[in-house]
Amino acid sequence: MDLDNEGRLKNVLWVDSCSRATYQYFGDVVTFDTTYLTNRYGMLFAPFVGVNHHGKSILLGAGLISSQDTETFTWLFQIWLQCMDGIAPKSIITNQDRAMKNAIAIVFPETRHTFCLWHILKKVPEKLGSYATYKSGLKTQLMKCVYDTQTIEEFGKCWAEFISTYELQENGWLESLYAEREHWVLVFLKEHFWAGMSTTHRSESMNAFFDGYVHSKTNLKEFVEHFDSALKKKIENENQAEFQSFSGTIPCISRSxxxxxxxxxxxxxxxxxxxxxxxxxxxxxxxxxxxxxxxxxxxxxxxxxxxxxxxxxxxxxxxxxxxxxxxx
Structure with a gap:
């Protein structure tokens, strides 16, 4: 728990023994997201989420934080790292939050950090939809740069052609994206292991799991109790998937x-x-x-x-x- 000078709760993080044990096997790639829930005290729900060998989202710790500044994220990441015996993830996926990026650079300097590609592309209609050429080639050309380029040089050439063709030199959003291209463009990330993830959808699926257990009006005492109930249900589902996987075999469809x-x-x-x-x-x-x-x-x-x-x-x-x- 992180207290202010008057002894009031500012931030809290908890990591149970199951999450710590699971992290030893599935801690290579972690997603972190704070967009799901703000409780009655104005604290944000901040889960650390991974994926297991069944392709299911797993909880690797969760916090409630009172603000989204670099200091708060740094405290949260440092305490979480202590809980995980000082073993940092190899890769982490977040949104484009600047304070979050700064804290990751401080606490996880060797961890490969990428932005959620889905969140970026979701903004494309809002940022570029007003251009007359949006539906007649602009969007397709942007997707080609993101998905179809195989080398960094090829991406640079494709992007320059895209900007020139559609006269987007003055678009500040695209300029900022290009400046941080190493954090979201696929060709810069393909040499790293991402466990099949390029977005924070794992965090969002975990958030959806907690629906029905907690909501914005839940007080802190109830939150902890309901959170514990949700965790027990989650572990029960994982055990069931484990049993089903190893109690039956799917037939091969080829002689390979x-x-x-x-x-x-x-x-x-x-x-x-x-x-x-x-x-x-x-x-x-x-x-x-x-x-x-x-x-x-x-x-x-x-x-x-x-x-x-x-x-x-x-x-x-x-x-x-x-x-x-x-x-x-």
């Missing part, structure tokens, strides 16, 4: 030894994701381009859809008949 390996190693939830990839490969229709002795080259086309943006992907695959090796 790779799929079989994943079947043995992964939980059912994650194995289903692998099978979606397998189905995608089975649906592909490769066409032979060239044949030179033992080397055959194939053209493989696929379509990838991300949110509202769709793109065609082409792979060139070389296959060695003698040693059955491929190069893509």
């Amino acid at each position: 030894p790779i799929e079989k390996k994943f079947q043995l190693l992964y939980t059912n939830t994650k194995f289903k994701e692998v099978q979606q990839q397998v189905i995608g490969v089975l649906d592909l229709d490769p066409s032979l381009l060239t044949s030179d002795g033992v080397m055959k080259s194939y053209l493989v086309e696929d379509e990838v859809r991300i949110h509202e943006y769709s793109k065609q992907v082409t792979y060139y695959v070389d296959f060695n008949v003698n040693d059955c090796s491929t190069k893509c």
